[in-house]
Amino acid sequence: MAKLLPLWTNDFLLFIAVELVTVPFSNVLLRYRVGHQQNNGQLRGLLTDQLYGIPTFLKTVQRIHNIEGVAGFYKGFFARLIELFIFTFVFKIAFGFHPAILPIKLLYTYPDFTLLQCLIYYGSTVLISVPMKVFITRSTTTRFRLSQADPSHEQAHAFKVLLSPTEHQNPLALYLIPGLFTCIALQTLFSFISLATIYHLIQFYLSHGQPGWVRKRARIVYIVLFLMSRALVYTPFEVVACRLAVMGQSERDDGAAVDMADLEATKAGDEESETEMVPTFSLENVIQLRENVVESDSYEGFRDCVIKIRREEGFSALFRGWLGSLVGTVCI
Numbered sequence: 001m002a003k004l005l006p007l008w009t010n011d012f013l014l015f016i017a018v019e020l021v022t023v024p025f026s027n028v029l030l031r032y033r034v035g036h037q038q039n040n041g042q043l044r045g046l047l048t049d050q051l052y053g054i055p056t057f058l059k060t061v062q063r064i065h066n067i068e069g070v071a072g073f074y075k076g077f078f079a080r081l082i083e084l085f086i087f088t089f090v091f092k093i094a095f096g097f098h099p100a101i102l103p104i105k106l107l108y109t110y111p112d113f114t115l116l117q118c119l120i121y122y123g124s125t126v127l128i129s130v131p132m133k134v135f136i137t138r139s140t141t142t143r144f145r146l147s148q149a150d151p152s153h154e155q156a157h158a159f160k161v162l163l164s165p166t167e168h169q170n171p172l173a174l175y176l177i178p179g180l181f182t183c184i185a186l187q188t189l190f191s192f193i194s195l196a197t198i199y200h201l202i203q204f205y206l207s208h209g210q211p212g213w214v215r216k217r218a219r220i221v222y223i224v225l226f227l228m229s230r231a232l233v234y235t236p237f238e239v240v241a242c243r244l245a246v247m248g249q250s251e252r253d254d255g256a257a258v259d260m261a262d263l264e265a266t267k268a269g270d271e272e273s274e275t276e277m278v279p280t281f282s283l284e285n286v287i288q289l290r291e292n293v294v295e296s297d298s299y300e301g302f303r304d305c306v307i308k309i310r311r312e313e314g315f316s317a318l319f320r321g322w323l324g325s326l327v328g329t330v331c332i
Contacts, residue, residue, distance in 0.1 A: 015084045015088060016081065016084065019077070019080055019081065019084060023073070023074055023076075023077050023080060024073035024074065025324070026080070027064070027072075027073050027074070027075060027076060027140055028057060028060050028061050028064065028073070029057070029321045029324040030076075030136070030137060030140050030141075030242060031060050031064070031140065031141060031286060031287045032055060032056070032057050032060045032287075032320060032321055032324075033238065033239045033242045033243075033320050033321050034137070034141055034242045034243060034246050034287055034289070035055040035060065035287035035288055035289075036055075036287075036288050036289055036290040036312075036313065037055050037288070037313055037317070038312055038313070039312060039313045039314045039317075055287070055288075055320075057321070057324070060286070060287065063286045063287070064286050067286050068286065071145075072286070075139060075140045075142075075146075076135075076136050076137075076139040076140035078139070078146075079132065079135040079136045079139045079140075080136055082132070082135070083128070083132040083136065086128055086132070087128060090124050090128065091121075091124075094117070094120050094121070094124070118192070121192075122188055122189065122192065125188050126181070126184055126185050126188050129184045129188070130174060130175055130180060130181055130184055131171070131174045131175075133180065133184060133241055133242075133245050134162075134174050134177065134180070134245045135162060137242050137245040137246050138162045138245065138246060139162060141246055141285075141286075141287065141289075142161060142162065143285060144161050146161065146162075164248065177244060177245065177247070178244065178247075178298075178299060178300055178301045178302075178304075179240070179244050179299060179300075179301035179302035179303070179304070179305055180241060180244040180245060180302075182301070182302040183237055183240050183241045183244060183302045183305075184237070184241055186237060186302070187234065187237030187238065187241065190233050190237070191229075191230070191233055191234055194229040194230075194233050195226060195229070198222060198225045198226055198229060199222070202218050202221060202222055202225075227326055228326075230325055230326065231322045231323070231325045231326040232319075232322065234325055235318075235319050235320075235321060235322040235325045236306075236318040236319060238321075238325070239309070239317065239318055239319075239320055239321070240302060240305050240306060240309070240318070243290070243299065243305055243309065244299055244302070244305055246289065247291070247298050247299060248291065248298065290312075306318070
C-alpha cells in the first residue's frame with residue numbers, strides 16, 4: 001500500500017491543479033444548464049423572467065460575479081475535490097491509470113480494456129457519479145456559504161443544507177432520486193458505446209500496416225469524432241442529470257434557513273452567535289430554478305424530465321452548453 005500511494009497521489013495533485021483552473025468554467029456551465037427559462041408566450045413578461053432574463057453562458061458569468069463575487073466561481077470545489085480523490089484512487093487500483101477525469105485519455109486506453117475492466121469502469125463510474133452529482137450540483141447552486149458552515153451545530157451542518165431529511169438519515173436515498181441513476185447509467189453507457197463504435201470504424205486505418213500519413217489523418221478523424229460525440233451524446237444527459245439532482249433546492253434552502261434562524265433565536269445574547277452559522281451570498285439566486293416558476297409536480301423520472309424540458313423550454317435546452325462540453329474535453 002505504501003508503494004501505491006506515491007503512484008496515485010502524483011496524479012491526484014495534478015488533477016487538483018487542473019481543477020483550480022477549470023472549476024470556474026465548470027461552475028458557470030453547471031448553473032447555465034440548471035437555469036430554467038420558460039418557453040411559453042403566456043408566461044413571458046413575468047417578474048422572474050424580467051429579473052433573470054434569457055439564460056446565456058456570459059449572462060451567467062455576469063450574475064455570479066455581481067451576486068457572489070469571485071468566491072461564487074469556486075462554489076462546489078470541495079465536492080469536486082472529493083470526487084477527484086475517489087475516482088483517482090479507484091481507477092488507479094483497477095487500471096493503473098485514471099481515464100474518468102481526463103476523458104480524452106480513453107482514446108488511447110480504451111483499446112486495451114478487457115471485458116472485465118469495461119464492467120468495472122462502467123459500474124464504478126455510475127455508483128460514484130450518482131451521489132457526487134448531487135453534492136456537486138447542490139453545493140454549487142445553493143445560496144449558502146458552505147465553506148463557512150459551523151459543523152458543531154446540526155442545523156448549520158453542510159449536509160443539513162444540501163440534503164433532505166430523508167437523504168440526511170439515509171444517504172442511500174440519493175440513488176432513489178427519480179431518474180438520476182437511470183440518467184447517469186445511460187450517459188456512461190452511451191458515451192462508452194460511442195467511443196467503441198468510432199474506434200472500431202476507423203481501427204483499420206490506425207493499424208501499423210498503413211502508411212504514416214494515413215495513420216495521422218485517421219488519428220485526427222478519431223479525435224474529432226470523439227469530441228463531437230462527447231458534445232452531442234454527453235450534453236443532453238448532463239443537462240437532465242443536473243436538473244434531477246437539484247430538484248427541491250429552494251425548499252431545502254428555505255428549510256435550512258428557518259432551522260438556523262430558530263437556533264439563532266435560542267442563542268440570543270450569546271456572544272458567539274453574533275454572526276450567521278452558515279452565511280448566505282445573497283437572498284437572490286444566481287439562476288432561476290424551475291420550481292420557482294412552474295407550479296406543478298417535480299420531475300417524476302428521466303423520461304418525464306426530458307419531456308418537460310422539451311415542452312417548457314424547447315429542444316435546444318437539452319443541448320445547453322454543448323460547446324462547453326467540447327471545449328472542456330479539449331482543455332483537459
